[in-house]
Amino acid sequence: MSHSTKPTLLDYAILGLIREEPLSGYEIRKVFETTALGNYSSSPGTIYPALKRLQRLQLVEKRVQQETGKAKVEITSEGREHLRGWLLRPLEESDIEKRVDELLLRFAFMAPLISSAKQISFLTTFRDLLYPYITALKDYHRRTSEQLPASGRLAFEHGIMSYQATLEWCEKALQELTKNKSS
Amino acid sequence: MSHSTKPTLLDYAILGLIREEPLSGYEIRKVFETTALGNYSSSPGTIYPALKRLQRLQLVEKRVQQETGKAKVEITSEGREHLRGWLLRPLEESDIEKRVDELLLRFAFMAPLISSAKQISFLTTFRDLLYPYITALKDYHRRTSEQLPASGRLAFEHGIMSYQATLEWCEKALQELTKNKSS
DNA sequence: GTCGACATGTAAATTGTTACATGATTTA
């Protein structure tokens, strides 16, 4: 196969963004430049090839809007399905180690598409995977910190604290979601 | 220029690692596979080209150790200088937004090379840059959270909490360093 | 009428991933 078949994280960010409403390439760039999605690149050399990729995968299509007469990128029904599948993909241990960013991006896009029960189960699994992972990190720290120079040890402790912050965020988000569910 | 002149983050991770003692390519891979530096790739297709790059930049060289008779990668004096320059590079605002990982890697390698006074000033600047950045994030949150779906808002709050954890880590690390300095 | 924002792209270079290839050495 000469072409990739799997969207990148950036592709999903675009997909989740235009799910709400069709946007032009330029508008997508501006969103990535100015909003909370700003950790993704907004440069033309990133966005336009990504849009091509998504078109090739038939997850989006370019269509002239009847109201405005301007060409915008729309999500296809296949794109919607794919996005939904990505949002609902079961969590794995390896996601915790390497892809927390992806989990957060997935969660960010869940609200209008996924039931609040499923959002809660996502967070519950997230938390349940984080807990033993943090324990293992602390274990590793206990075993190896004596061999490390002070700054190395401290830097490692930053890693632990980051994961702990994510865990606390999970708990907090769970509280909010369960509260709103019962109200 | 056909070849890059600037080392990548991975290059610096290798440089900081072999500063202590020369290692073979394979040993470097194992360290990246099994230790706290494990967030960097350990695959041969990453490490060996990186070593080539570092050799081309004359920051490392391959030398047969007289004791063992085995070839290991050593840091050159130019490499030491370059590493030191990287560690001491002044912090910028853009580092906070996009390159916290790099700052942490830099700090991790400081202990044996950089005076504790300079480590403290690194952390102080880090903290002083984090503080207004977090304030700006909270401001942005206050202004825009009403327009976001619940999960989007929560995901953004994770970002804030992450930075806050980094800030708390700064304070904690500063306390430890200043305590040890006076003892 | 010119400056800045709107708008869409391409090209080159770089980096990293995955998979493959190859051979030596150690261990069960």
Add this chain to the structure above:
DNA sequence: TAAATCATGTAACAATTTACATGTCGAC
């Protein structure tokens, strides 16, 4: 002696960054 580990690489491909190219449109 067979399997695992040590050890070093290359090739194909994918993705991103930076820089360039080009043209429209509205405001001042």
